[in-house]
Amino acid sequence: MTLAEDTGPERGGDDLLAAEYVLGVLDADERQIVSRRIDADTVFARLVEDWEVSLSPLAAAYREVEPPVSVKTAVDRRLFGTAAAVSRPAEVRGGLWSSLAFWRGLAAAAVAALAIYIAVPILNPPVEQPQARLVASLAAEGSDVKYLAVYDAAHHEVGLSHVSGERASGKDFELWMIEGKNPPVSMGVIPAGATAHIIVSPAAHQKLAQGAVLAVSLEPSGGSPTGQPTGPVVAAGELKSI
Structure with a gap:
């Protein structure tokens, strides 16, 4: 599969549902349904708890902001x-x-x-209001690679939490931004590990703030040699406001 063929994530699955609940991206009705399920389903409740623990390091780099x-x-x-x-x-x-x-x-x-x-x-100048964050579930049909992405506009960076799927030997995952029908823009090779932070360039900052699709492709070690994806897209998803 290439970026031109499919950039839509594969929705569904208890694991992603639990992650989306923790991130707060579900609407009010969905959140009530999930809350009731947490009370009744101990296995699902454990998934939610695991995600709370897993995602907490993403917030460690950001200072708390006291509301005015x-x-x-x-x-x-x-x-x-x-x-x-x-x-x-x-x-x-x-x-x-x-x-x-x-x-x-x-x-x-x-x-x-x-x-x-x-x-x-x-x-006493007014306290600056924190800028909104955008989140995306990155997945693709036929691939076991899944990431959760959080774009922090205030710090101009994308935080990534690795959910599942491993890169092949001698290969790297590379993150791309897709805006409409424009060619994909590389945001860099994704470091190995459970979590990663990728700094966003000034040129990409405004495009991401308006919402865009993030995609992960499998590339040679060190990233694409051409500036465009050369390997298959293993995960993708649209950034949405929290």
């Missing part, structure tokens, strides 16, 4: 609504609104609030 305070404020507002205004007695209300001192004080408070409003963003 505004996120909690917005959540509280949606959950509990805004506090109701406390009504004032009519006699107090009338005297307050007619007081010159009140209006002068209000004006001074407004000026102070405006100064704080201008100063706070300068002293």
Whole structure:
């Protein structure tokens, strides 16, 4: 099989389903079904647990990002609504609104609030929101080679978790990016091991961020000598947003 013939992954199988559940790429209905199965099927639950352990090293290279305070404020507002205004007695209300001192004080408070409003963003710049990650299950019909790929836009790299399948002696797996009908672009030889990280070039960064197909081909040791795939495609899949 070549890239021109088939770039679609082979979906299905409990192993990939468990991996997709751990990665969070299932829709809400599928996730509920899988959650119920985890409770009822100990073998499948063990698969999910194995994937949690297997994929955890991919996150080790990324620092934790604390969400800004505004996120909690917005959540509280949606959950509990805004506090109701406390009504004032009519006699107090009338005297307050007619007081010159009140209006002068209000004006001074407004000026102070405006100064704080201008100063706070300068002293405390907003926390940069983490960029979304894209994931793909890489597989192909007739091949036992499977990878899970996570594209981290913030760090400009693709993390790969090797699921199954071995490269032949004297051969290497090479990762390719396919954008539409354009020729495949090599992203480099995949290092051997359970996990690997491949740095994304600036030219490929924006194309990957918009979603693309990743493919793995079997090449001579050291990678393709031509700049295009020379061996069979053993796994492929489309990047999707988490």
